Amino acid sequence: MKSIFNNTFFIFIVLAVLAAFFSPFASVNPDGLDWTVEQHTEAEKSELEKADKPGGWFIFADYKIPFIKNESISTIFSGLAGLLIIMFFFKLFFKITKRPSVPVISETGDMKNSHNAL
């Protein structure tokens, strides 16, 4: 089973990195939600623009790294950074939620009495 899961891991990592490299080719048109708000609501444009303009504390605002001038490279690297953040988070999540995998078993092998034995 281990080898199967390891393979799956590599398949998705390769696909993720490929997707990150393709991200500069993404369409710049507004997405479905922005389109709806722009086209079908009463002059809420300023509201949306204000809402869309991120404050200064977002590191990779708009999928760009501020100090990289080339837009495509900036997007690719912010995407790769995102992948690393997600992978790191799950490692951390596992460490926090991990429970002891081996139950305490008493000398007689009776799990029920293990607490009494301690």
Next chain:
Amino acid sequence: MHIPDGLLSNAVNLFCVPVSAAFLYGCNRSASKNLDETKVSITGAVAAFVFAAQMINFPIGFGASGHFLGAFFISLILGAHLGFISMTVILAIQSLFFADGGVIAIGANVFNMAVIGGFMSYYIFNFFNKKFYFFATRPGFLILSTIVGFFSVVAASFFCGLELAFSGIAPAAKVIPAITFIHLFIAIGEAGIMFTMLSFMLAVKPQLFANYIVNEKEATKNGGPKEVEAI
């Protein structure tokens, strides 16, 4: 479909945040029971893939664009509970680091995309998959998951429209049909990506879907040629 801050009213946010938090609590409790290190690595990899795939907006006409949602896809691979957690993590990281989706609106975004698009869609898929034999065969599974993938985007956008209407952005009769209409086209893209990805995964790793496909189970049980290849 990432709602930025400032669009939704406080009442809508106050409703969505606790609902999403309750889902997260429930899923976290059940998912953390049988986790091991390899499963966590795979979860991270699948989540990373969905995150990266979400960066690629494709044009859909009408001067609009859309991107892969992947909430149902991630639930298919990892199960509803772990899938929900992954989707929530993706949305949280997008809003905190990439300013994609609001920090306060995260409750609504998780509700639309992870609860409706992932969790609910998964159980609808599961119902048909278990109830009808055809949907538990290889082609039936592909057809069903493509249809549910399509549905998941449309359903999520419907709830998104509902939230916008409740926030007083526009009258419900106007905003809900509009957002659902444009997402029909995004959903076609989603269905296409679902179909391609699942066909590919079925070809290289059919074991991932052994729970959903009857023939696959039998093939593995009888020690058919597939299993030999897999090892």
